[in-house]
Amino acid sequence: MAQARARIRLESDDKENLNFVISQIKAMTKVLNMKVKGPIPLPTKKLTITTRRTPCGDGSETYERWQKRISRRIIEVIGDNKSLRQLLRIKVPDNVYVKIILV
Secondary structure: OOOEEEEEEEEEOOHHHHHHHHHHHHHHHHHOOOEEEEEEEEEEEEEEEEEEOOOOOOOOOOEEEEEEEEEEEEEEEEEOHHHHHHHOOOOOOOOEEEEEEEO
16 A cells, blocks of 8 residues: 555644643554654744733733643654544544644
8 A cells, every 4th residue: 555644733722632632643553553753842832912900091000911822743644545544533622723734
């Protein structure tokens, strides 16, 4: 069979769910005898918002800072088309974004 290469990009604001999906992918590739490269950690994306505490503007100038961190990983999987289709059937939590690119 012809070998296909898939690059799987995972993003989430919850590291536990992200690591859970990565462990599922690694376990499935081990069962299907596929080659795996990764997970390769990418820089964490930090989204920050600074707001004023008092909406009316009276009083002291105090601010609140909110931050959301998005963790990202890349896994490269090499295998045949049949095993890649089985790999796509894993359960993914709602807050994990998965993007698959066939290379």
